[in-house]
Amino acid sequence: xxxxxxxxxxxxQMLAQAGTSLGMKFSFLDPAKDACAASLxxxxxxxxxxxxxxxxxxxxxxxxxxxxxxxxxxTVAFLSDFVPVYPNAESLRIARDRWFEKSLFKSLAIPTPExxxxxxxxxxxxxxxxxGLPAVLKTRTLGYDGKGQKVLKQPSDVSNxxxxxxxxxxxxxxxxxxxxxxxxxxxxxxxxVIRFYPLVHNQHNQGILHxxxxxxxxxxxxxxxxxxxxxxxxxxxxxVLAFEFFEVENGLKANEIAPRVHNSGHWTIxxxxxxxxxxxxxxxxxxxxxxxHKRGESAMLNFIGSIPAKDQxxxxxxxxxxxxxxxxKAGRKVGHATINCNNINDLKQIVSHVETxxxx
Amino acid sequence: xxxxxxxxxxxxQMLAQAGTSLGMKFSFLDPAKDACAASLxxxxxxxxxxxxxxxxxxxxxxxxxxxxxxxxxxTVAFLSDFVPVYPNAESLRIARDRWFEKSLFKSLAIPTPExxxxxxxxxxxxxxxxxGLPAVLKTRTLGYDGKGQKVLKQPSDVSNxxxxxxxxxxxxxxxxxxxxxxxxxxxxxxxxVIRFYPLVHNQHNQGILHxxxxxxxxxxxxxxxxxxxxxxxxxxxxxVLAFEFFEVENGLKANEIAPRVHNSGHWTIxxxxxxxxxxxxxxxxxxxxxxxHKRGESAMLNFIGSIPAKDQxxxxxxxxxxxxxxxxKAGRKVGHATINCNNINDLKQIVSHVETxxxx
Ligand SMILES: Nc1ncnc2c1ncn2[C@@H]1O[C@H](COP(=O)(O)OP(=O)(O)OP(=O)(O)O)[C@@H](O)[C@H]1O
Ligand SMILES: Nc1ncnc2c1ncn2[C@@H]1O[C@H](COP(=O)(O)OP(=O)(O)OP(=O)(O)O)[C@@H](O)[C@H]1O
Ligand SMILES: [Mg+2]
Ligand SMILES: [Mg+2]
Numbered sequence: 001x002x003x004x005x006x007x008x009x010x011x012x013q014m015l016a017q018a019g020t021s022l023g024m025k026f027s028f029l030d031p032a033k034d035a036c037a038a039s040l041x042x043x044x045x046x047x048x049x050x051x052x053x054x055x056x057x058x059x060x061x062x063x064x065x066x067x068x069x070x071x072x073x074x075t076v077a078f079l080s081d082f083v084p085v086y087p088n089a090e091s092l093r094i095a096r097d098r099w100f101e102k103s104l105f106k107s108l109a110i111p112t113p114e115x116x117x118x119x120x121x122x123x124x125x126x127x128x129x130x131x132g133l134p135a136v137l138k139t140r141t142l143g144y145d146g147k148g149q150k151v152l153k154q155p156s157d158v159s160n161x162x163x164x165x166x167x168x169x170x171x172x173x174x175x176x177x178x179x180x181x182x183x184x185x186x187x188x189x190x191x192x193v194i195r196f197y198p199l200v201h202n203q204h205n206q207g208i209l210h211x212x213x214x215x216x217x218x219x220x221x222x223x224x225x226x227x228x229x230x231x232x233x234x235x236x237x238x239x240v241l242a243f244e245f246f247e248v249e250n251g252l253k254a255n256e257i258a259p260r261v262h263n264s265g266h267w268t269i270x271x272x273x274x275x276x277x278x279x280x281x282x283x284x285x286x287x288x289x290x291x292x293h294k295r296g297e298s299a300m301l302n303f304i305g306s307i308p309a310k311d312q313x314x315x316x317x318x319x320x321x322x323x324x325x326x327x328x329k330a331g332r333k334v335g336h337a338t339i340n341c342n343n344i345n346d347l348k349q350i351v352s353h354v355e356t357x358x359x360x
Numbered sequence: 361x362x363x364x365x366x367x368x369x370x371x372x373q374m375l376a377q378a379g380t381s382l383g384m385k386f387s388f389l390d391p392a393k394d395a396c397a398a399s400l401x402x403x404x405x406x407x408x409x410x411x412x413x414x415x416x417x418x419x420x421x422x423x424x425x426x427x428x429x430x431x432x433x434x435t436v437a438f439l440s441d442f443v444p445v446y447p448n449a450e451s452l453r454i455a456r457d458r459w460f461e462k463s464l465f466k467s468l469a470i471p472t473p474e475x476x477x478x479x480x481x482x483x484x485x486x487x488x489x490x491x492g493l494p495a496v497l498k499t500r501t502l503g504y505d506g507k508g509q510k511v512l513k514q515p516s517d518v519s520n521x522x523x524x525x526x527x528x529x530x531x532x533x534x535x536x537x538x539x540x541x542x543x544x545x546x547x548x549x550x551x552x553v554i555r556f557y558p559l560v561h562n563q564h565n566q567g568i569l570h571x572x573x574x575x576x577x578x579x580x581x582x583x584x585x586x587x588x589x590x591x592x593x594x595x596x597x598x599x600v601l602a603f604e605f606f607e608v609e610n611g612l613k614a615n616e617i618a619p620r621v622h623n624s625g626h627w628t629i630x631x632x633x634x635x636x637x638x639x640x641x642x643x644x645x646x647x648x649x650x651x652x653h654k655r656g657e658s659a660m661l662n663f664i665g666s667i668p669a670k671d672q673x674x675x676x677x678x679x680x681x682x683x684x685x686x687x688x689k690a691g692r693k694v695g696h697a698t699i700n701c702n703n704i705n706d707l708k709q710i711v712s713h714v715e716t717x718x719x720x
Binding site: 013016017020021022023024025026039040041042273274282287288290291295296307310311314315317318320321322323324325335340 | 373376377380381382383384385386399400401402633634642647648650651655656667670671674675677678680681682683684685695700
């Protein structure tokens with residue numbers, strides 16, 4: 001089976017590493033000459049809206065998926081005429097736009113922060129009057145790693161905020177005083193079977209995911225699963241979906257979904273029976289899903305900007321390096337480490353050790 | 361780091377899957393257009409003695425290794441002038457020739473079957489007179505999967521045996537009434553550190569490896585390690601080495617070594633902390649070795665000729681498919697399954713299940 005991937009970054013790379021074992025071959029569409037996944041398959045070096053390139057991709061492969069949600073809607077529509085695309089266009093349309101996304105949560109009675117659609121400074125001021133401060137203003141589309149958002153704490157933060165985010169459609173969200181953040185990675189097959197990985201605790205630094213921990217069974221596992229199942233079924237979703245939640249007193253509030261394999265699921269490569277990458281591919285290929293069971297206790301630490309001394313990382317027992325072969329650059333995800341142990345104390349100790357190396 | 365691999369089969373493919381996480385890129389030299397590893401890197405499609413192609417490979421990469429031991433000695437000699445090659449030429453020279461190999465074991469006081477060098481039918485008859493029957497006649501070079509060998513049971517088997525193996529240099533080995541076969545996968549780094557995986561039980565069908573089991577600690581682990589360490593140190597070996605033994609009363613008899621990652625070590629992908637592929641790459645790249653500790657109980661079953669119904673294989677919990685993307689052909693290794701469980705009873709049950717699927 002040949003799989004086409006829109007985007008050729010580290011997610012595409014890890015998909016190809018997993019899919020190779022399933023007998024799959026890969027083609028990546030990515031305009032970047034140095035796309036890091038490119039060496040693991042065919043590389044169609046073209047823009048995402050290049051019809052000729054899309055045609056070529058469709059002809060080369062049996063199924064198409066993507067590694068980021070900002071793929072132009074027309075790209076998916078165009079491809080869908082020639083080749084199956086998973087997850088489907090509707091899932092992508094919803095997940096790429098925070099307004100559609102939160103509206104979906106609301107319609108499914110999934111708790112989410114208060115939110116309002118903002119198309120002007122006037123809209124913003126009215127919404128602030130209703131929702132109150134602090135609040136978070138986010139562009140509806142294209143945001144990632146905390147980019148395209150602004151926390152509004154006091155009235156003076158509001159006055160110029162819409163312009164500061166570029167005068168583009170936004171949503172305003174009530175600021176959630178969360179006690180923690182968790183995400184649930186789920187996968188749904190073409191046979192409609194759903195499997196869930198365990199809830200993962202996530203910690204961000206400056207808006208970018210820093211640490212994910214998959215350890216003890218979380219008391220909200222069942223609740224989170226019920227929310228995610230609603231979304232998967234509503235969208236007739238096929239593939240891996242990541243769902244981010246805020247932990248609040250007595251429950252969860254939905255933050256956002258990602259219609260793809262997700263950074264907070266990278267630990268599944270070493271930490272579960274079948275990884276999120278393998279399961280995404282099984283799903284889109286119409287194969288039975290693999291087990292999402294945890295193996296031991298796991299943590300994942302992102303390397304942002306650069307990778308600390310490789311020799312030292314590789315000398316740590318039970319620590320697995322993932323170097324994406326990307327040029328180092330401030331704020332860029334260039335690799336991660338997964339730590340996998342039989343007990344939480346060892347896990348925490350190694351996490352601290354790696355954090356020390358990250359800080360240099 | 362860029363790694364050159366002589367050969368582009370499934371071993372090359374699994375090296376590339378592992379090495380990608382270490383930030384490595386791969387170039388494969390293989391004359392086969394459809395070499396299965398080719399899509400995971402550059403493919404130099406040329407003969408192994410093609411000087412221009414070797415030159416190109418040497419220029420593209422930082423280090424060269426190989427996935428089979430029959431690489432022409434001149435190829436290694438030529439490459440070594442331009443780029444480091446691991447394991448070294450001497451290790452390859454020994455491991456590719458059963459006479460040199462067994463002579464090395466003998467010189468290191470490692471027990472091995474009685475053996476004799478055979479360059480003619482006359483040599484053979486003399487050796488049979490000394491060693492007795494049954495015995496096994498094997499070509500000194502190029503044998504694999506039980507090819508290039510003949511069991512001599514009675515005098516009439518002897519008369520034409522040398523011609524039947526093609527009138528090429530052979531060795532005659534005393535037939536070992538073994539109770540079982542085991543192999544030890546070891547890795548030695550450039551810093552001379554050695555690590556061993558646990559001894560694995562191997563079962564062959566018609567001369568081809570069928571099943572490997574890595575489970576309880578084997579009473580001969582320490583003895584096997586002492587033999588393998590002698591060879592590694594004698595050869596100043598760098599990389600993964602596989603050592604096959606016969607189990608006999610009160611000990612082990614050395615069968616052969618393979619200077620590379622080995623089929624009986626494929627279970628390490630899911631069944632150990634760092635796989636044989638990762639550790640081979642760490643060694644040849646001069647990086648610290650990874651942990652060879654076992655994770656749970658593992659078994660590996662080869663798919664010979666064809667892969668049974670994929671859907672059924674993929675439906676078995678704790679069973680991992682490895683499809684090499686090779687055309688099906690009688691006698692050819694086209695994939696394997698690794699089974700990984702927390703207890704031996706589950707392991708055995710799943711092994712039986714997969715065996716049933718293999719038999720069709
Ligand atoms: N309404 C909110 N209240 C409080 N904190 C918030 C809110 N929205 C976002 N944050 C914080 O900002 C982080 C990033 O927000 P969000 O997930 O919406 O953006 P993103 O750019 O999609 O991030 P990523 O790509 O890492 O998922 C959240 O994980 C959370 O820590
Ligand atoms: N001297 C011997 N006495 C008894 N059985 C033997 C002997 N030599 C080989 N065999 C049997 O034949 C099998 C294959 O032999 P050997 O390992 O030498 O060949 P090979 O072609 O290199 O195999 P492979 O590629 O699978 O390692 C052994 O695993 C063993 O089962
Ligand atoms: Mg987020
Ligand atoms: Mg053998």
